[in-house]
Amino acid sequence: MMAKLGILVAVAVFLETVSAASLGVVYTEGGMVQGENIRLGFRRHMDVFRGIPFADIPGRFEKPKRHPGWDGVLEATKYRRRCLQLNLIMTDTRGSEDCLYLNIWVPHGRSVSTGLPVMVWIYGGGYLVGGSMGANFLDNYLYSGQEIADRGDVIVVTLGYRVGTLGFLSTGDASLPGNYGLWDQQAAIAWVHRNIRSFGGDPDNLTIFGESAGGASVSFQTLTPHNKGLIKRAISQSGVALCPWGVIRNPRKVAEQVALKVNCPTDDTMVACLKMTDPVLLTMAGTMKLASSPDAPLVHNLVLSGVIDGDFLPDEPYNLFHNAAEIDYIAGVNDMDGHLFTGLDVPSINSPLVDTSVKDVKRLLASYTKEKGQAGLDKAYSTYTSTWGANPSRETIKRTVVEIGSDYIFIVPTQAALYLHAANATTGRTYSYLFSQPNRMGGIGRPYPSWMGADHADDLQYVFGKPFTTPLAYWPRHRDVSGYMIAYWTNFARTGDPNKGNLRVPVTWPKFTSNGNQFLEINFSMDKSYVQQKMRIRYVHFWTSILPSLPTVSSE
Known part of the structure; x- marks a missing residue:
């Protein structure tokens, strides 16, 4: 009996193996490609x-061009190098100028998939660093699309784009217009739209998503007129x-500083000199x-970011939200997103032994409100200390300190973008969230204080399913x-509604409207009380209404 059972199991496994759903060789506009087929379960x-x-090797400070194509079958089984960039401690460079490649994960059930929703990931890294694979631990890449694709039954695409000086240096005029990294992203989105049907994807159901500089990039891609009709949904x-770091106001000044570092003149020959300079030297500069x-x-x-170039960004971003009128949009923040930044600005906030002085609070607020001088500082200080009492x-x-940084750098601008999206939307839906799963480094004897919430980038491991990929490193929560x-992300990619799709969700997430301002707080213990309204409204009002109404004393 056992022998018969063994034979039956062996036959079943054999049949499943020979009938394994696989795309095999795929035809694309550049030529044929073949990937790797992996078995995930029965x-x-x-x-x-x-x-x-998705594009040719880019010319220095030029927009990306279409790839000329290749002969034979391209073996698409190895990640390519990231775009030339600084290493994390900024002492050297890594990567290559030949970096405009993308990666695709396509899940299959009994038969080969067709018509799947497509999710295109844009990485962050302050426009200085980053790669489409992300950090790597034992060949487990942070931005592997496998868990999202498998669990949500969607296609996941990750892409490379130029960063640092090669991606974002600009003189603020036609001689060096900038935004090359944003053009790279746009070229990848257009390539996916043209080619993804061959991989089993629906080109008319494209969601772009990204974090930090990638989240801002997603926002830019929905606002530029160059993506009309390409993007269905977006998540920032x-x-x-x-x-405040999204658009550079004085790009010429930055270009001249870079030129001086690489021994180029700052006159009308500057751009020609920069184009001939060694790319590693340019990157180090x-x-x-x-x-x-x-x-x-x-x-x-x-200081390297997007610029209003009259082309990719024809106007101030806040004047371009009509271009996103038909795009469904999720935007959100981590509750202590500013901690990563303020922990470096004011190190005492992470020390259990050192007090943070009131003077440090004032100094940070003064630098954020510098344009408005003493009046701006006084208003800001009274706003943030109103709940302190006599002896905080x-x-x-x-x-x-963490709240001030989180509000100024992330929360308030994200709320402003949500208001503008909702106000300009025709068919596009708007959703707002606050991610509050506490950082795992917080607590007694750990680097961060016990009151620590979700720091900048803490959301990435959860969106990419790392607690499932490396279960021993995480708790069930x-x-x-x-x-x-x-579930929320892939339902949204499928239907435009994070509550409706293939996966069940713990709480119904209501739409954000210009008068309701509802948002969903996301963490492991969610229930109906996690639907809230008017995120940090008092501080949003301060930064968007009270402060701008004060007279400007400094244009710097």
Whole structure:
């Protein structure tokens, strides 16, 4: 009997193996490609394509061009190098100028998939660093699309784009217009739209999503007129075009600083000289000052970003939301998104032994409100200390510093973008969230205080399903919150409504409207009380209405 059973199991496994759903060789506009087919479970397979070129090797400070194509079958089984960039401690470079490639994950059930929703990921990294694979631990890449694709039954695409000086240097005029990294992203989105049907995707159901500079990039891609009709939905995590670091106001000054570092003149021959300069030297010249203080906060050192070039961005971002009128949009933040920045500006907030002084609070606020002088500082200080009482605790002062940074750098601009999207929307739906799963480094004997919430980038591991991929590194509650986020994100990609799709969600997420301002707080213990209204409305009002109404004393 056991022998018969063994034979039956062997036959079943054999039949499943020979009938494994796979795309095989796929025809694209550049030529044929073949990826790797992996088995995920009984009658569940996935095709993974790594390193498909979506554009040619880019010319220096030029828009990307279509790839000329290739002969034979391209073996798309290895990740390509990331775009030339600084290493994390900014002492050297890594990567290559030949970097405009994308990766695709296609899930299959019993038969080969067709008509799947498509999710295109844009990585963050302050427009200075980053790659489409993300951090790597034992060959487990942060931005592997496998868990999202498998659990949500969607196609996931990740892409490379130029960063640093090669991606964002600009003179503010036609000689060096900038936004090259944004053009790379746009070229990848257009390539996916033209080619994804061959991979089993629906080109008319494309969702772009990204975090930090990638979240701001998603926002830019919905606002530019160059993506008309290409994007159906978008998700911005911890970054929108309206962030204070989103658009550079004086790009010429930055270009001249880079030119001086690489021994180029700053006159009308500057651009020609920059184009001939060694790319590694150019990249090194775009280093960011990591030393920061409350008087010179880290966020003000992010000097390479988008520019209003009259082409990709024809106007101020806040005037372009009509271009996103038909795009469904989710935007949200982590509750302590600013901690990563303010922890470097005011290190005492993470020290259990050192008090944070009221003077440091004032110094940070003064640097954020510099344009408005003393009047701006006084208004800001009274706004943020109104709940302190006569004798605020050391924790209250430290938390206030994190709140100030989170509001200024992320929360308020994201709320402003949601208001503008909702106000301009025709068919596009709008959703707002606050991610509050506490950072795992918080607590006694750990680097962060016990009151720590979700820091910048804490959401990434959950969206990409790491608690499932590496279960030993997480608790069951982390798998819960990861499952919730994948459900909301992929339902939204499928239907435009995060509550409706293939996966069940714990709480119904209401739409954000210009008068209701509802948002969903996301963490492992969600229930109906996690639907709230008017996120940090008092502080949104301060930064968007009260402060701008004060007279400007400094244009810097």
